Amino acid sequence: MTNRMTPPERMMAVMTGQKPDRVPVVPFVLGYASKVTGISLGDFYADGDKCFEAQFASMRLHGYEQTPMYGYASMGAFEFGGEIEYPYGKGQGAPFVKKHPVETIEDIEKLEVPDFKKELPGAYKQADRLASRCSELGLPVSVQVGSTFTAASVIANTSEFVSWLIMEPKAAHSLLDKVCNMFINAIDYFAEKYGAENMLPFDGGPSESNTMISADMFAEFAYPYMKRIHTHLKELGVNSVLMHPCSDQNKNIPHYIKLRNEIGWSGKYVWLFGPETPVKTQVEAFGDHDIVCGNINPSLFITEPYEELLEICGQNILEGMNSPSGFILAAGCEFPPNAAPIKLMAMLDAAEKYGRYE
Amino acid sequence: MSNQEILNKLRDTIVTQDIKGCEAAAKEALEADISAFDAINGGLAVGMKIIGDKYELGELYLPHIMMSAKAMDGAMGILTPELEKDKTTESIGTAITFVQQGDIHEIGHRLVSIMLSVNGFNIVDLGVDVPDETIIDEIKKLNGSKVLLAGSALMTTSMQGQKDTMEAIEKEGLRDSVKIMFGGAPISQKWIEEIGADATAKNAADAARIVLKLMD
Numbered sequence: 001m002t003n004r005m006t007p008p009e010r011m012m013a014v015m016t017g018q019k020p021d022r023v024p025v026v027p028f029v030l031g032y033a034s035k036v037t038g039i040s041l042g043d044f045y046a047d048g049d050k051c052f053e054a055q056f057a058s059m060r061l062h063g064y065e066q067t068p069m070y071g072y073a074s075m076g077a078f079e080f081g082g083e084i085e086y087p088y089g090k091g092q093g094a095p096f097v098k099k100h101p102v103e104t105i106e107d108i109e110k111l112e113v114p115d116f117k118k119e120l121p122g123a124y125k126q127a128d129r130l131a132s133r134c135s136e137l138g139l140p141v142s143v144q145v146g147s148t149f150t151a152a153s154v155i156a157n158t159s160e161f162v163s164w165l166i167m168e169p170k171a172a173h174s175l176l177d178k179v180c181n182m183f184i185n186a187i188d189y190f191a192e193k194y195g196a197e198n199m200l201p202f203d204g205g206p207s208e209s210n211t212m213i214s215a216d217m218f219a220e221f222a223y224p225y226m227k228r229i230h231t232h233l234k235e236l237g238v239n240s241v242l243m244h245p246c247s248d249q250n251k252n253i254p255h256y257i258k259l260r261n262e263i264g265w266s267g268k269y270v271w272l273f274g275p276e277t278p279v280k281t282q283v284e285a286f287g288d289h290d291i292v293c294g295n296i297n298p299s300l301f302i303t304e305p306y307e308e309l310l311e312i313c314g315q316n317i318l319e320g321m322n323s324p325s326g327f328i329l330a331a332g333c334e335f336p337p338n339a340a341p342i343k344l345m346a347m348l349d350a351a352e353k354y355g356r357y358e
Numbered sequence: 359m360s361n362q363e364i365l366n367k368l369r370d371t372i373v374t375q376d377i378k379g380c381e382a383a384a385k386e387a388l389e390a391d392i393s394a395f396d397a398i399n400g401g402l403a404v405g406m407k408i409i410g411d412k413y414e415l416g417e418l419y420l421p422h423i424m425m426s427a428k429a430m431d432g433a434m435g436i437l438t439p440e441l442e443k444d445k446t447t448e449s450i451g452t453a454i455t456f457v458q459q460g461d462i463h464e465i466g467h468r469l470v471s472i473m474l475s476v477n478g479f480n481i482v483d484l485g486v487d488v489p490d491e492t493i494i495d496e497i498k499k500l501n502g503s504k505v506l507l508a509g510s511a512l513m514t515t516s517m518q519g520q521k522d523t524m525e526a527i528e529k530e531g532l533r534d535s536v537k538i539m540f541g542g543a544p545i546s547q548k549w550i551e552e553i554g555a556d557a558t559a560k561n562a563a564d565a566a567r568i569v570l571k572l573m574d
Contacts, residue, residue: 031515087460087515089459089460090459090460090489090519091458091459091460091461091487091511091513091515091516091518091519092460092461092515092516093460093461093513093514093515093516094513096462097462158464158465159424159464159465159468162420162421162424163421163424163425163428165421166375166421166422166425167425210416210419211420211561212419212420213419213420213421214416214419217419217421247543251416298514298544299514299517299544299545299546299549301514302514302517302518302544302549303546303548303549303552334514336514336515337514337515338514338515338518339514
C-alpha cells in the first residue's frame with residue numbers, strides 16, 4: 001500500500017472490522033489538549049466550544065485517531081443540583097465536587113431526576129456544545145452515559161455511599177435508579193438531536209473497581225444499571241459504545257462478558273481497561289466480537305523518557321494488534337494533562353514502528 | 359468475662375463491622391478497668407489490622423473497611439477522653455497525613471491514617487488539597503520528634519506536586535528531620551526515587567508495614 005490511510009479512514013476501518021494500515025491511536029487525551037491551544041484547564045471543561053477546539057487541534061497536530069469528547073470522572077453531582085469547581089488551581093486535573101447533592105439517605109428521596117426536555121442540566125450544556133461541533137464535521141458524537149455506579153458515588157458523599165451498600169442497600173438502589181434515569185434521559189436527548197447511529201457513547205468509571213467493591217457488589221449494584229442503559233442504547237440503534245472499566249476491574253470481567261449476550265447486542269464495544277488488566281486477558285474475553293485497546297499506565301508518560309515509552313507502547317501493540325476484531329493503542333486512563341508532547345509522539349511513533357499491518 | 363475476652367470482643371466487633379457492639383465493648387473495657395491504651399492496642403488495633411490484611415487479600419472491600427472505621431470511630435469517642443488522662447504511653451512517632459494540593463480524593467488517605475494510627479502513630483491529619491506551606495509549618499512544629507510525612511495523590515496532576523513538596527522541604531532544611539512516603543494510584547517506585555522521597559506502598563496495610571521499617 002503506497003497511499004496511507006487518513007485518521008478517519010483508519011478509525012472507520014477498525015470500527016467496521018477491516019484491517020487499517022496500522023494500529024490506530026486513541027491516547028485518551030482530555031486536559032492535555034488545553035495546552036495545545038493555550039487555554040487553562042478550567043476553561044477547557046467550563047466551555048464546550050473551547051473543549052472541542054483544543055481537542056480538535058490536538059488531534060490534527062499529533063495525527064491520532066481520537067475524536068473530541070466531553071466528560072470527567074465526577075460527572076453527575078452538578079447535574080443533580082450539587083456544586084462543582086472547575087480545575088483552575090494547582091494540582092487539579094478535572095472538575096471536582098464542592099458540594100454533594102446527597103449527604104444523607106433522606107436527601108435521596110428529595111432528589112429529582114434532571115429533565116433534559118427543559119434546560120440541559122449541569123455540564124451536559126458543555127457536552128452538547130462539543131457534540132454539535134463534532135456533528136457539524138461528521139465526527140462521532142461521544143457523550144457520557146455512565147457509569148451509574150461511579151456517578152452515584154460522587155452525587156452522594158462517597159464514604160457514606162459505600163457504607164450504604166452494606167447498611168442501607170435499598171437507599172443505595174434508590175439513588176442508583178435515579179442516576180440511571182438521568183443517563184437514559186441524556187441518551188434520549190443526544191440520540192434525538194444527533195441521531196443514534198452517529199453516537200459513540202462513553203460508559204465507565206473508577207468507583208466500581210475492585211479496589212473499592214467486590215465482584216458480587218458489582219453484580220448487585222453496578223451491573224443491573226449498566227444493563228438497563230445498554231439495553232436502551234441498543235433499542236435506539238446505537239452501534240458502538242466506548243467502555244472504560246477504570247482501574248483494576250479484573251474480577252468484574254465475567255459480568256462485562258455476559259452483557260453482550262444478555263442484551264442481545266450485535267454492535268461493537270471498544271474496551272479500554274485500566275493498566276491493571278493484561279491485554280491478553282482482554283483479547284481472550286472480548287476479542288471475538290469487540291475492539292480491544294492497549295492500556296499504557298498514564299503515569300509512565302510522566303516518569304519515562306521517549307525511548308522507553310516507544311518500547312513500552314511497542315510491547316503493548318505486539319500483545320494486542322492481532323486481536324480478531326481489532327486493536328487500538330491507548331493510555332489506560334486519561335493521558336496526563338501535563339505530560340510533554342514528545343511522550344504522546346511516542347505512541348504515534350510506536351504505532352508506525354510496531355503496528356503496521358501492511 | 360476476662361479482660362482478654364473483652365479485648366477479643368473489641369477486636370471482633372471491628373472485624374464484623376458491628377458499630378453499636380464496638381461502642382458497647384469499649385464501655386465494657388473501661389468498666390473492667392482496662393486502660394484505654396490497652397483497649398485500643400489489644401482490641402481495636404488488632405481488629406483493624408485483620409481488616410487491613412483481609413482487604414489486601416481481596417477478602418474484604420472498601421465498604422467493609424469504611425464500616426469497620428465507623429465502628430472504631432465510635433469506640434474511640436469513648437476511649438479518647440481516658441487516653442488523654444494517661445500521657446505516659448510512647449508512640450512510634452507522629453505521622454502527618456495529607457492529600458496533595460489540588461486533589462480531594464480522601465478515601466485512601468483516610469485508610470492510611472487509620473492504619474498508621476492503629477500501628478502506634480500519633481496522627482496529624484491535614485485533610486485534602488493541602489498546600490506545601492501548611493506541610494512545612496507542621497513539620498517545623500514537630501521538629502525534633504520522629505516525624506513521618508504520608509501524602510497521597512490520585513491524579514497525575516497532583517502527583518507532580520509531590521516534587522514541589524520535596525523541593526520545599528529541602529529548601530527549608532527539613533529533609534533530615536522527616537521520613538517521607540507518598541502513595542496513590544499513579545505513584546511508582548521510580549517516581550519516589552526521582553523526587554527523592556523514601557518509600558511508597560500499594561495500599562494502606564502495606565503502608566503501615568513499610569513505615570514501621572522506615573522509622574526503625
